[in-house]
Amino acid sequence: xxIAISLPDPVFxxxxxxxxxxxxxxxxxxxxxxxxxxxxxxxxxITAQLDxxxxxxxxxxxxxxxxxxxxxxxxxxx
Numbered sequence: 001x002x003i004a005i006s007l008p009d010p011v012f013x014x015x016x017x018x019x020x021x022x023x024x025x026x027x028x029x030x031x032x033x034x035x036x037x038x039x040x041x042x043x044x045x046i047t048a049q050l051d052x053x054x055x056x057x058x059x060x061x062x063x064x065x066x067x068x069x070x071x072x073x074x075x076x077x078x
Contacts, residue, residue: 007015019029061069 015026015029019026022029
């Protein structure tokens with residue numbers, strides 16, 4: 001799909017240099033940059049949703065589990 005976008009001159013020039021240095025087409029650079037941006041922000045949305053869930057959950061360990069972990073850690077070779 002073809003699109004037309006406007007970029008500030010410094011961003012365009014930096015992108016041109018970046019693409020040339022790597023021997024890639026400008027379109028490839030823009031496509032890869034958008035994919036990375038969308039993947040990053042998709043991960044951030046998932047993290048935000050998980051944060052909301054965990055904010056409502058009690059994160060304190062039951063006393064019995066605390067004792068079990070303490071006992072097991074004593075047997076670990078540090």
